[in-house]
Amino acid sequence: MVTFEAIRSSRARIAIIGLGYVGLPLAAAFGRAVEVLGFDISAKKIAELKQGRDLTGEMSAADLAATRIDYTLDAARLREAQFFIVTVPTPIDSHNSPDLTPVIAASRTIGQNLSPGSIIVYESTVYPGVTEDVCVPILEKESGLRCGVDFKVGYSPERINPGDKVHTIDKITKVVSGQDEETLETVARVYEMVVQAGVHRAPSIKVAEAAKVIENTQRDLNIALMNELAIIFNKMGISTRDVLEAAGTKWNFLKFTPGLVGGHCIGVDPYYLTFKAEEIGYNPQVILAGRRINDSMGKYVAEMTVKKLIQADKAVKGCRVLVLGLTFKENVPDIRNSKVVDVVNELLEYGIDVLVHDPVASPEEAKHEYGIELADLETVGAVDAVILAVVHDAYRQRFTPAVLKGLCGDEGCGVVVDVKSLLAREAVEEEGLQYWSL
Secondary structure (H helix, E strand, O other), X not given: OOOHHHHXXXXXXXXXXXXXXXXXXXXXXXXXXXXXXXXXXXXXXXXHHHOOOOOOOOOOHHHHHOOXXXXXXXXXXXXXXXXXXXXXXXXXXXXXXXXXXXXXXXHHHHHOOOOOOEEEEEOOOOOOOHHHHHHHHHXXXXXXXXXXXXXXXXXXXXXXXXXXXXXXXXXXXXXXXXXXXXXXXXXXXHHHOOOOOOEEEOOOHHHHHHHHHHHHHHHHHHXXXXXXXXXXXXXXXXXXXXXXXXXXXXXXXXXXXXXXXXXXXXXXXXXXXXXXXXXXXXXXXXXXXXXXXXXXXXXXXXXXXXXXXXXXXXXXXXXXXXXXXXXXXXXXXXXOOOOHHHHHHHHHHOOOEEEEEOOOOOHHHHHHHHOOOEOOOOOOOXXXXXXXXXXXXXXXXXXXXXXXXXXXXOOOOOEEEEOOOOOOHHHHHHOOOEEEEO
């Protein structure tokens, strides 16, 4: 079986399969230690990376120039590698069930180009059992090799936080696992080459898989609690922000805030766990309750926007509402599973003219994924309401209460919906605007 010494001395090669938000930073980290083969099925992405451009914004041109990644579209070149790391996405379908299509396709591709003695490590988020029960049979079928004899597998959950320049790969403890002690040790030592924070050796692959899904499930539930509290406090006429600031003075209060929970992790991973739970005969209640709350928040924000428009004496049908931000989080161009889209769609059902702006999202992707034409702020004209949905840095200084007042024009009172409580209510209301926040 491939050894750490062979990898460290470049006698054996690492291949990263999938060069997105997770795979590219990982490939770059390894590429600073050894030469890495970077494989992706997107010709456009490979061409951009070869030109030193990463449209995800995770890596700068300087970052890419400082690493050794051999980018390729040619699956046959995977035969050059003996240590594979799979970092493809694992989304959910329209019924909130796991969509394993990318990880299955990656397993087939590796299997068709697998050499004896190789190790395959999966990083893609899955429910416990996928690596051994789903991926291994595919690898065996496509390669004609036997797992445990001709090749080995491991699992090391990704912990990339898109847009975070502080908690980078090297600074986050890496959970690693392998199907046996020998594999575990090799996998651990390979990751220790690039992870200064060290590794945690999980006792089994299933434990490592489970650890990943509960990390984001825990965050999802805590945010769901904040969202439910925001709904309650809104009915009571109490500022959620003021309540959280007061409660946060206690040393052990967990400082979560309400908001729209989208993206490819927190809004997705809990469904992987609940799918497996239901498969083994348990009906999860708390996790799905949190998901229901968080999945409903886009509709709730839209409904509150409509109520504020009515309070501002606006005729709702035909109102012009400007939504600032489309991506799933601030300063990241990723629009996958963005809950801002739920706000937009709900407003459209009221007959409202919705304009969407985002300084970091790709106009082509917005059009392709959601049919949304991104607006130009210079030509948007007067609007009846502004929804600050995603607090990009580009918005923080630009959209003062006075600027928002200018956007709303002089005809009657405009509405500001401040989803993440960026602005002070008093300052907005001093401009004669209606204000609401979660």
